[in-house]
Each structure stands twice: as structure tokens, then as C-alpha cells.
Amino acid sequence: MFPAAVSVTSLDDMIDMTRALADTPGAADRVFLNSAGSSLPPTPVLDEVVGHLRREAAIGGYEAAGERADDLEAGYGVFAELLGCRPDQIAFTDSATRSWFAAFDAVPLTAGDRVLVGEVEYAGNAIPLLMRAEAVGATVEVVPSDADGTFSADALDAMLDERVKLVSVVHVPTNGGVVADVRRISDAAHAAGALVLLDACQAVGQLAVDAGALDVDILTGTGRKWLRGPRGTGFLAVRDRAAAVLKPKAADLHGATWTGTETYELRTDARVYELWECDIASRLGLITAARYLLDLGQEAVEETVTARAAHLRAGLSEIPGVTLHDLGARKSGLVTFSVADRSAEEVKAGLAAQDVAVSVSARSSTYLDMSRRGLTQIVRASPHYFVTEKQLDKAVAEVALLAR
Structure with a gap:
């Protein structure tokens, strides 16, 4: 066989x-x-998560996190290596959905704007796309598939214009084995001035994914699937082209600093999309899973x-x-x-x-x-x-x- x-x-x-x-x-x-x-999850990931939970039980959550501050900070470099970008372009969240929502909500959309999706778009992305488009008067339009089951190059070229603000791409769909030609889609979208948001949920951990080589502007993913990390973990990469135009809708005291009675300053790196509270044990497990993958190659x-x-x-x-x-x-x-x-x-x-x-x-x-x-x-x-x-x-x- x-x-x-x-x-x-x-x-x-x-x-x-x-x-x-x-x-x-x-x-x-x-x-x-x-x-x-x-x-x-491989045994090293399990040991990391359980070990940190035991440490929290022994000395307290703040104290246990303080002991691992250097390891948590190093995690941004680990994911930068994994995803082919810079550490300041990496953020951690509690799921791929949270990563996708945080980035998508920051994309400026107004009446008359257009968002393009493929026929293999995932429901978890399509529903918020449709809801926001309805709220602001934008449209979500479907690019027909080619024989491979992903974006038709000719159809994409014909549909792109200056009103397209975002092209949402699923690297590997949840219902089939096709791998999208992401770089081809990115090149076409950028030529029209649109941003590219890549859902790499089913890609990272089974495929070598390089955000720079693919030239995507935003990349989202999860720990629980092919990366073999814990559930309740996600990651986000925001590259320079997107960072220059995205407008985060919300931030807490981690993503921003309260500078005066009526003033605040947002972070200038991707961590503006993070929240202060998180599952430290799971994040350490996620970082361990990424190191494990990098070690295997x-x-x-x-x-x-x-x-x-x-x-x-x-x-x-x-x-x-x-x-x-x-x-x-x-x-x-x-x-x-x-x-x-x-x-x-x-x-x-x-x-x-x-x-x-x-x-x-x-x-x-x-x-x-x-x-x-x-x-x-x-x-x-x-x-x-x-x-x-x-x-x-x-x-x-x-x-x-x-x-x-």
C-alpha cells in the first residue's frame, strides 16, 4: 500500500x-x-505545563511567572524563527480565533470597501467577516476556485481593485488537503494595495511556514493542532505593512500605558494585541512545542x-x-x-x-x-x-x- x-x-x-x-x-x-x-502534545510539552502549574501551587502564580520571565520573553524569538519574522512582530493569545479577531478588528473598513475570500474560507472567519461588513457597509466577495480548489489566479486578478482592503486566505482548509499558493495571492493583492490575512491554523506544525517568503501581512495560528502545543493557546504575526495601517480596537494595561487622566499610549509592537492576563503554564508549553518542532526540523x-x-x-x-x-x-x-x-x-x-x-x-x-x-x-x-x-x-x- x-x-x-x-x-x-x-x-x-x-x-x-x-x-x-x-x-x-x-x-x-x-x-x-x-x-x-x-x-x-509531546512529553516535554506536558512536563512544562504540569511542572509550572505545580510551581504556581507551591509559591504563587505571580512568583512562578517571575521565575520564568526570561523564558517567556525568549518565546517571541522562538516564534519569530518558526514563522520567519521579527520578535517584535509576534503576539501570543489564547487561541487562533482570538488572534484572527484581534487583527481583523484592527483592519480599517468603511462603507464601500471590499474584502475577498476564497471558497475554502473557514466559518470561524467568514461569520465575523460578514457581520462586520454588514455593520460598516462593506462587502465580502468570493473568489472562485481553480481546478486545485483554491484561488483562481485569473478570477483574483479580475476582482482586485483599489476598493479591496483585505484578502483573507486559508493556507490549508479544514475540509481537504489542498495547500494554497499563498505567495501568488499575496503578490496580486499587494499590487492592488490590499492587505493579506493568512489563516495558518492548519499549516503551522505540518508545513514549513515563512511569513516573509509568503509575504503575508498578518498570520494567525493555534498551538493545539499540528504544532502539538496545549489547547487554549494561539499566536499572531503582524508584519510592517499591516502594522502601519491597523488600528487596534481595544487594549488593556499590557497593550497600552495610561499616561494621564485622559491619555494613553499604545504599544508599537505586536504585543498591543495581547492581554495582561494569560495562562502562563500553557504559554510555556506552547513555546516548548515550537522549540520541539524547530529541533526536529x-x-x-x-x-x-x-x-x-x-x-x-x-x-x-x-x-x-x-x-x-x-x-x-x-x-x-x-x-x-x-x-x-x-x-x-x-x-x-x-x-x-x-x-x-x-x-x-x-x-x-x-x-x-x-x-x-x-x-x-x-x-x-x-x-x-x-x-x-x-x-x-x-x-x-x-x-x-x-x-x-
Whole structure:
């Protein structure tokens, strides 16, 4: 069941699997294929979070945070290295949603302005886009997809004009394996004077993501998915082009300084989007997860995840009654499929009974793309590098049994 162009040896050589499996005990007795939902944190991340919570219980939260002030500050440099930007362009939040909201709310939008989105736009972005556009008299317009299932270059060029203030791009959609050609979209948007907001929620941790090389203005992401960090963590990168025009809607005593009875000064770096109160233990865990990824090597992780997904797709494609739903010439670690005469929820439950964890992607999450393709629900499998090929073959075998 191996893809023809990929050998077993080359797959195993990409990542130190001995280390990966030792650091992921939760993957030993089950086939975990839900890193696109919430992955299994490696042991160093778990130890960091639990250890800090114990320290807080021993000496107090303020005191424990004070002991780790240098490590917390170093985290901005860690994420700058991870995302290809400067430390002053990094902010930490409690989720990808919070990161996206904070940045989007700061984008100046008025009546007559236009925002462009792709057909794979995520509901968590689309709903606030539509709400704000309705409130200010702007419009949200959909760029048709090309054969790959992402922004059509010709359609994007035709729709761009001086009224387009923002292009919202999903790097990897929640309901399929396609990887957007982000740099092509950025170049076109910038030529028209628009900002580019990249939702990298499903990208960071499985793909090598460089905000500078992609030339995006704003990048948002989460810790809980492919990065293998704790839940309740997020990050935001705001590059210079965006920082010059964004107008933060709210700040507290961390994002600003109260300078007089009726005056205040906003921070000039990305931390203006942070709040003073945060989960210190989880943030330390998030930073540890980023260090862990950098130590493994982003390119090695990307190669491994891509190969794992290709292996899984190859196996599923051989099963009568199974239909794959991934689009694009370049595919990511998300593998989506359906089984004839079974709902996606039935497949998920059947696999769970055999210790294979997958998730379900519903039309409401990516309404435009799923409606365009006539899909209501699909099964989503997302194998990370710690999933072995033997486990993938077990998953394929269990799907085959359900498909009979």
C-alpha cells in the first residue's frame, strides 16, 4: 500500500521515530489521525505545563511567572524563527480565533470597501467577516476556485481593485488537503494595495511556514493542532505593512500605558494585541512545542507528514466504495474521504471502536466549498509524523471492513 514513488526507508529516515514515539505515549495503543483537530502534545510539552502549574501551587502564580520571565520573553524569538519574522512582530493569545479577531478588528473598513475570500474560507472567519461588513457597509466577495480548489489566479486578478482592503486566505482548509499558493495571492493583492490575512491554523506544525517568503501581512495560528502545543493557546504575526495601517480596537494595561487622566499610549509592537492576563503554564508549553518542532526540523516534519498522508490516500484509494475528496496538485497532511452508504459519523464511530481516531468535517465549517462540491459531511484523517506506516495500514484495513 505504499505510494509508488516513496520507499519505506526514506519515510522512516525523515524523522527520529524512536524519539517521536517515546515522546508520544498516547500514540502507542491507538491510531491517532486527528492532529488537524487537536494533536497529542509531546512529553516535554506536558512536563512544562504540569511542572509550572505545580510551581504556581507551591509559591504563587505571580512568583512562578517571575521565575520564568526570561523564558517567556525568549518565546517571541522562538516564534519569530518558526514563522520567519521579527520578535517584535509576534503576539501570543489564547487561541487562533482570538488572534484572527484581534487583527481583523484592527483592519480599517468603511462603507464601500471590499474584502475577498476564497471558497475554502473557514466559518470561524467568514461569520465575523460578514457581520462586520454588514455593520460598516462593506462587502465580502468570493473568489472562485481553480481546478486545485483554491484561488483562481485569473478570477483574483479580475476582482482586485483599489476598493479591496483585505484578502483573507486559508493556507490549508479544514475540509481537504489542498495547500494554497499563498505567495501568488499575496503578490496580486499587494499590487492592488490590499492587505493579506493568512489563516495558518492548519499549516503551522505540518508545513514549513515563512511569513516573509509568503509575504503575508498578518498570520494567525493555534498551538493545539499540528504544532502539538496545549489547547487554549494561539499566536499572531503582524508584519510592517499591516502594522502601519491597523488600528487596534481595544487594549488593556499590557497593550497600552495610561499616561494621564485622559491619555494613553499604545504599544508599537505586536504585543498591543495581547492581554495582561494569560495562562502562563500553557504559554510555556506552547513555546516548548515550537522549540520541539524547530529541533526536529520543519522541513523534515513537512516531508514526513506529506508522505504519511500520501501513504494513507494510496491505501484508501484501493478500497471499493471509498471516495477521496482532497483537491490540489500539492497536498497537505489532511486526508478526507467518504464511505458509500455510511455517514461520516458512522465511519468515525466505527473506527473509534477499533482505536482509530478520525474526525468529521461538516458543510457548516466550509459552507462554500462543501456546497460547491455537493458534500454535507466527510471523514477527515490527519496523520502526524508520530503515526507509523503499520498504523496507517491498520486504519486502511478498518475502513475496508466498514466499506464492505
